[in-house]
Amino acid sequence: MRILHLDAGKEMRGGQWQVVRLIEGLAAQGVESTLLARDGAPLFVEARKRGWRVLPLGITRALGCLRTHDLIHAHDARSHTLGAFIRGLPLVVARRVSFPVGSRWKYGRARRYLAVSEFVKRVLMQGGVPEEKISVVYDGVPILEVARGTQVLGLEKDSALLAHMGLKIVTELETEITDAAMLVYVTNSEGLGSGALLAMSAGVPVIASKVGGLPEVIRHGENGLLVENDPDAIRRAIGQLQGDTDFARRIGDAARHTVMERFTVEQMVRRTMEVYRQVLQQVTH
Numbered sequence: 342m343r344i345l346h347l348d349a350g351k352e353m354r355g356g357q358w359q360v361v362r363l364i365e366g367l368a369a370q371g372v373e374s375t376l377l378a379r380d381g382a383p384l385f386v387e388a389r390k391r392g393w394r395v396l397p398l399g400i401t402r403a404l405g406c407l408r409t410h411d412l413i414h415a416h417d418a419r420s421h422t423l424g425a426f427i428r429g430l431p432l433v434v435a436r437r438v439s440f441p442v443g444s445r446w447k448y449g450r451a452r453r454y455l456a457v458s459e460f461v462k463r464v465l466m467q468g469g470v471p472e473e474k475i476s477v478v479y480d481g482v483p484i485l486e487v488a489r490g491t492q493v494l495g496l497e498k499d500s501a502l503l504a505h506m507g508l509k510i511v512t513e514l515e516t517e518i519t520d521a522a523m524l525v526y527v528t529n530s531e532g533l534g535s536g537a538l539l540a541m542s543a544g545v546p547v548i549a550s551k552v553g554g555l556p557e558v559i560r561h562g563e564n565g566l567l568v569e570n571d572p573d574a575i576r577r578a579i580g581q582l583q584g585d586t587d588f589a590r591r592i593g594d595a596a597r598h599t600v601m602e603r604f605t606v607e608q609m610v611r612r613t614m615e616v617y618r619q620v621l622q623q624v625t626h
Contacts, residue, residue: 342617343373345410345430347420349398353383355535356437359480359609360416361387366481366610375410377402377420403427412617415451425450431620435478436461437532439553442468452620455613457533458554476616480535481609484601485543490520493579496536498528506572514539521545523582523589527570531555538604541565541596546589548578558604564595 346364350357361384364374378385380397388395396402400423403413407429415424416435424432425447434451439461442448448470455478456462462475494517495508503510508525511517514536518524524540524547531553538558540547549555551567559565566581568574582589 342371342412342614342621343375343410344617345403345406345413346374346376346416347398347403347413347424348376348378348384348416349419349423350384350417351379351382353387355480356417356435357384357387359435359437359535360384361391362481362483362606363610363613364388364393365391366606367614370610370614372614375406377406398423400426411621414617421451422447431624433616433620436465439464439530439532442470445469452623453616455616458557460554460557461532476612476619478609478612478616479604480533480538481604481606482535482538482542482600483606484597485515485518485539487597488519488521488543488545490518490545491522492520493523493525493583494518494521495525495527497526498536499530502527502570502572502575506575518543518545523548523579525575525579526550526555527575528552528555529570534558537565538600542600542604544593544597546582546592547596548575548582558599559596563592564599565592 348360367374376388376395377398385395413424413430414433415421421434431452433453435455437457454465454475456475459477462477465475466472493508495503495510497503518540524545526537526547526549528550533554537547537549547565549559549567550570559567561567566578568578
């Protein structure tokens with residue numbers, strides 16, 4: 342199996358790290374990958390550093406790869422647009438965001454959508470994508486060492502709420518999480534929450550916005566806390582964890598177990614490969 346991956350991201354965000362983990366996992370299963378990414382972008386640089394076959398993203402490059410690949414996997418909105426114009430190979434599209442569906446033509450082109458959560462699946466269906474064309478494939482994250490930190494860290498994607506609360510805002514979560522006693526994850530829109538998953542894998546209790554796909558990950562009071570995007574609600578949740586260390590430890594342990602049970606890289610790779618095989622089988626028939 343030979344997969345042509347497309348990613349137009351300018352930054353190294355959760356989606357780009359999923360591309361990295363997917364391509365590594367596919368290679369371990371004997372699947373060949375070529376990545377077309379924005380020239381000079383962090384993902385392009387990371388792929389080169391790892392010795393992968395990576396080329397600058399563009400329709401000419403993509404067309405030149407058609408004869409040597411079996412399937413196109415577009416990983417973001419811009420590469421989805423590019424893939425929609427390319428004929429000759431089946432197109433699979435990763436859908437990680439919870440925004441409403443735009444162009445019906447564009448969304449009619451893919452053979453299959455990989456929705457990052459049941460919430461995102463519902464958004465796609467509301468936009469007119471048939472249910473049979475959608476497969477839910479959750480993010481996968483590495484299982485980190487258990488954190489033993491003392492800091493209350495903050496991560497916010499599209500909000501400035503935490504910046505006014507005096508929390509330390511993280512920029513490199515995987516390295517900074519070792520200093521965390523808890524992570525406050527605030528967003529106004531979320532497909533799933535790979536940052537929350539990464540913290541949970543380290544046994545860090547997460548206080549997260551009650552939006553999008555996050556309630557599929559976090560069960561309030563069991564493996565994390567869900568809150569409204571309100572400073573007082575966030576402060577009460579922080580105080581609850583700080584005031585009851587046994588409760589915080591139970592939350593962290595349950596969070597780590599949740600990731601190991603449902604959100605590993607291995608599970609994400611296996612499920613993605615199942616979808617690839619299904620799509621290719623449909624093409625041959």
